[in-house]
Amino acid sequence: MEWTDETIARLRDLWSQGLSTAEIGRQLSITKNAVVGKAHRLGLPPRPSPIRNRKVQDGEAGTTEAIPRRKSPSRAKAAEPAAVDLLVDKNAGPSRAPANVAEKAAEKPAPVRKAPSLVPEAAQPAPPVTSVSRSLPPAAKEPVAARREPAVAPRPEPRVAPAPRPAMPPRFSTAGIDRPTRRGPSCCWPIGDPGTPGFHFCGATPLPGKPYCAEHAAIAYVKIRDRRD
DNA sequence: CCCTGATTCGC
């Protein structure tokens, strides 16, 4: 897999949007393993995983026991088929990674969950697709948020300090991200990195039935082939 | 069974 800047950007975007690893993988035409692996290497914020138990920082530290790191994945079978007896005998634990529970953690002050305005239902938008398949990325639709139509100018401010960026309260906030000027559907192709100040979405008029504009749809749907229909 | 994400480890 060639992780170009663009693919990484897409991965990060989709990841931050809360899509499942498998879904991201499908959209990127890679396996979920690749997605997870890369995401991990990129240090992307781990999303709530089903088996996320791992004793966060409990007081297990007392003794160097317990927490059998999990049986050596069958991989180990080929790794040390012979020299097993002398180490497996003394300790049921693995030969590596003795213990390190309270080590990595507390790194995400702003655990941005799913942005309500951006990803209402991240899972399966199920758009009316035809030739393409059904696994389209969730369109960044915010019709509810911006459906109000002010009758008068909402900006009575004459000319004082506009103060576009009075402050930067939240690390990640959809409020800071540009919002399509119009209500209608807009291309949700990410420009820049999510979470960074300049991040925004394309905003152009998307193709009918697609979350991206023509330009970005061409990139997004380069090759949709694999699926397990 | 299916799904999910995490981890390990050969390459």
Added chain:
DNA sequence: GCGAATCAGG
């Protein structure tokens, strides 16, 4: 660094 294989919880 990459990702298949595997693990493991729901």
